[in-house]
Amino acid sequence: MATSSRKFRLGLSGALSLGLVAPAGAASYGAGIENSQWYLAESVFECTLVHQVPGYGKAVFRHRAGEQLTFFLESESPLMRPGRGDLVVEAPVWRPGVAPRPLGKVSISDGNRPLLLDSRQSMAVVQGLLAGMRPTVTRESWFDGRPVRVQVSNINFTPQFHSYQACTANLLPVNYDQVQRSRIPFASGSTSLSARDREVLDDIVAFVLADPTIERVFVDGHSDRLGSRIDNRALSEQRANAVADYLKARGVAEDLITVRAHGDQYPVSRRPADNRRTNIRLQRQGERPELQQANGYGGESAG
Known part of the structure; x- marks a missing residue:
């Protein structure tokens, strides 16, 4: 006891x-x-x-x-x-x-x-x-x-x-969740990047250059449905290339970038302005690539 x-x-x-x-x-x-x-x-x-x-x-x-x-x-x-x-x-x-x-x-x-x-x-x-x-x-x-x-x-x-x-004081301007999926809008018929667009892309570049686990940068060009399908396909390719060229000029390795052009195939809205865009999606090592789905206004391609 x-x-x-x-x-x-x-x-x-x-x-x-x-x-x-x-x-x-x-x-x-x-x-x-x-x-x-x-x-x-x-x-x-x-x-x-x-x-x-x-x-x-x-x-x-x-x-x-x-x-x-x-x-x-x-x-x-x-x-x-x-x-x-x-x-x-x-x-x-x-x-x-x-x-x-x-x-x-x-x-x-x-x-x-x-x-x-x-x-x-x-x-x-x-x-x-x-x-x-x-x-x-x-x-x-x-x-x-x-x-x-x-x-x-x-x-x-x-x-x-x-x-x-x-x-x-030395943190990057953005984190992965913020740049994993990004969108660059375009005016009708335009392939030009605005000053704001360049700021968004600069943040993506800073992150990609700092994170060695990024194994793929998907750049997907899209257009609205105004005009011919052939012209829209070419326009979406020019928009994707405008973004990809900027990324490469800022230091992103060319072999990381996959450029795809979809024309007016994958609208995300009934508003034409919402569909004039280039999407950027980052993929890290070990992440399972998403299945591509495109079901009219409710879907969008992977990227």
């Missing part, structure tokens, strides 16, 4: 040191001075700053190319009941007397990523950490309704955040 009691005391002491047990019936999770670390993963595609929350999971700042900063919690098991939780920044225990500052209500969802904050709220969390505070999310537990508190430690945050900022 004495041995069991001693093991219980040791286990409780360890749990308290990790922040797994809190007063007043709350289950609290957070790193202490001895185990608070932040880890940076950086590339031109994404910058991620990860903090391990002992007993709970992870707190993550994420900035993808072409998007804004987000913050989320990732749990090893769903501990919080879905609904509205509270987000505050509060002083660590070694700074008594500093009043907590509410940041508002937050949505807690089901699954292993219960909290996702937008850019504004994410920056509020950043400012709290830089000020030496501990952002804390509180919500009822799934199991017994007691509060679950997840604390994000500010210890060792500031130097890693400065490195994180340097990473975000």
Whole structure:
């Protein structure tokens, strides 16, 4: 019995040191001075700053190319009941007397990523950490309704955040989801690229040159149904070539580019302006090429 009691005391002491047990019936999770670390993963595609929350999971700042900063919690098991939780920044225990500052209500969802904050709220969390505070999310537990508190430690945050900022300054202008499928519109009878079109293509070029897993760039020219089918086929080819030539001139390898001309065969709308276009589709290694479908106004060729 004495041995069991001693093991219980040791286990409780360890749990308290990790922040797994809190007063007043709350289950609290957070790193202490001895185990608070932040880890940076950086590339031109994404910058991620990860903090391990002992007993709970992870707190993550994420900035993808072409998007804004987000913050989320990732749990090893769903501990919080879905609904509205509270987000505050509060002083660590070694700074008594500093009043907590509410940041508002937050949505807690089901699954292993219960909290996702937008850019504004994410920056509020950043400012709290830089000020030496501990952002804390509180919500009822799934199991017994007691509060679950997840604390994000500010210890060792500031130097890693400065490195994180340097990473975000070097991000590409767009991410894969944003450029995997792109569309260049054309005026009636035109094959000319506008300044805006060149900006779109420049973003595609920047991504393709940075991502060695891109194995194919499909360039598909289309036309409306005004005029003869032969003329429309030639016009769609000229539009596709105008885009492909621009990509090649900017550095995309010719052997990556597949040019196809479809004329007026695959309309996507009853509006002629919507059908005067060249589509660009990127394909990465390991991605299964999509089947081509073209069923009148509801379909479009792969690309």
